[in-house]
Structures are given as C-alpha cells and as structure tokens.
Amino acid sequence: GAVVSQHPSRVICKSGTSVKIECRSLDFQATTMFWYRQFPKQSLMLMATSNEGSKATYEQGVEKDKFLINHASLTLSTLTVTSAHPEDSSFYICSASRGGVYEQYFGPGTRLTVT
Amino acid sequence: QKEVEQNSGPLSVPEGAIASLNCTYSDRVSQSFFWYRQYSGKSPELIMSIYSNGDKEDGRFTAQLNKASQYVSLLIRDSQPSDSATYLCAVTLSQTNAGNMLTFGGGTRLMVKP
Numbered sequence: 335g336a337v338v339s340q341h342p343s344r345v346i347c348k349s350g351t352s353v354k355i356e357c358r359s360l361d362f363q364a365t366t367m368f369w370y371r372q373f374p375k376q377s378l379m380l381m382a383t384s385n386e387g388s389k390a391t392y393e394q395g396v397e398k399d400k401f402l403i404n405h406a407s408l409t410l411s412t413l414t415v416t417s418a419h420p421e422d423s424s425f426y427i428c429s430a431s432r433g434g435v436y437e438q439y440f441g442p443g444t445r446l447t448v449t
Numbered sequence: 450q451k452e453v454e455q456n457s458g459p460l461s462v463p464e465g466a467i468a469s470l471n472c473t474y475s476d477r478v479s480q481s482f483f484w485y486r487q488y489s490g491k492s493p494e495l496i497m498s499i500y501s502n503g504d505k506e507d508g509r510f511t512a513q514l515n516k517a518s519q520y521v522s523l524l525i526r527d528s529q530p531s532d533s534a535t536y537l538c539a540v541t542l543s544q545t546n547a548g549n550m551l552t553f554g555g556g557t558r559l560m561v562k563p
Binding site: 368377378380383425427429436437438439440441442443 | 481483485490491492493494495498537539541550551553554555556
C-alpha cells in the first residue's frame with residue numbers, strides 16, 4: 335500500500351509555456367499532499383502544502399501565481415508551472431499523507447527541462 | 450542553527466560492515482522521525498519511522514531515537530553496495546495534526562564499497 339504516482343515523469347517545454355504535473359495516491363486517500371523541488375546535488379525544498387478542498391499553503395519565496403496547485407480530490411493534486419523559464423528546470427516531487435498517520439509517501443518525481 | 454542537521458558525507462564503509470548515520474534536530478517538540486533513502490536521480494523512499502525513545506529494528510535497519518539528546522540515528526547492518534544512496538532524516542513537529550509538514554536534513558551520502 336501507499337503508492338503515489340506522478341505524470342509525466344519527464345517533460346521538456348519551451349520558455350513561456352505552462353506545464354501541468356499530476357500527482358495521484360493510488361491506494362489510499364491523501365488528506366494532504368506536498369510539492370517539493372530538488373535541484374541537482376541539493377536537498378529537497380518544500381514548495382507548498384495542500385489539503386483537499388482548500389487553498390494551498392506556499393513556502394516563503396515560492397510564487398503562488400507561478401506555481402498553481404489544485405487538490406480537488408482525495409487522490410489527485412496538480413501543480414501547474416505557468417510561464418516556465420529555464421531557471422524553473424528542476425526535479426519536482428510530490429508526496430502524500432493520509433489522515434491519522436504522519437509518514438509521507440513520495441511519487442517518482444517529474445524532471446522538467448525548460449529550453 | 451539548522452532545524453535538522455546531518456553530516457553530508459560521503460560516508461564510506463566496506464561491504465558487510467555496519468553503517469551508522471546520525472541526525473540531530475533543534476526543536477524539542479518534535480515527535481515523529483523518519484529515515485528516507487534516495488538513490489541518485491530518484492525520489493525518496495521511506496525506510497523507517499520512529500516515534501518513541503529507544504531502538505526500532507526492521508530487517509537490516511535499526512533506528513535509534515534519543516529525545517533528551519535530540520538525535521536520531523540509523524544503523525544498517527551487513528551493508529551492501531545496493532545500500533549506496535543518500536539517506537535523509539526528516540522530522541515532524543506534532544502528532545496531533547495529520548499529514549504534518551516534514552523538515553528534512555540535507556542528507557548523508559553513503560557509499561558501500563565491495
């Protein structure tokens with residue numbers, strides 16, 4: 335149990351376009367989902383926390399209008415990178431947590447390259 | 450002071466040896482502690498969780514928690530080359546809120562040499 339999927343696993347887009355990344359909990363209901371970003375050889379950086387049906391809570395320095403998060407159901411959250419630029423190229427990873435427990439289960443990640 | 454601190458390594462151990470990974474945290478309120486393994490280019494994988502003082506064993510892994518000293522460690526017995534990865538220590542503040550945010554250490558890179 336506790337399987338989280340992400341789609342796509344890898345995406346290349348042109349500067350100025352938008353990219354949507356999906357995160358799904360496959361075998362449990364995720365009351366909370368988290369979005370992280372990881373640059374090469376660096377640690378995970380939390381971008382935002384989202385609870386189903388509520389607005390996401392963004393970490394300091396993360397632009398909420400650029401990184402749109404929707405958590406419309408207990409099994410799906412999406413992250414949309416709007417007007418992507420080369421500096422947004424990174425490894426984006428979601429995680430999910432179910433109610434009553436504190437472990438976070440990570441998706442496989444999405445590698446975004448903006449050209 | 451960082452909230453969760455780990456030696457970045459690399460920690461190099463020979464195959465078959467015990468690898469000892471350490472983590473200290475700054476907030477005495479911290480209640481839940483996790484160890485994740487992250488292979489290069491992959492996402493983190495949960496390998497251990499521990500909530501109370503003492504040792505918790507799962508196969509070749511033992512997590513040790515000492516809340517008074519504010520440290521948590523991970524021992525890997527009979528280390529294998531496949532254990533070579535970055536190990537991330539993560540801490541949550543409270544057991545009262547489901548899905549609470551994790552604060553990660555910077556990770557320790559472990560290299561197990563054949």
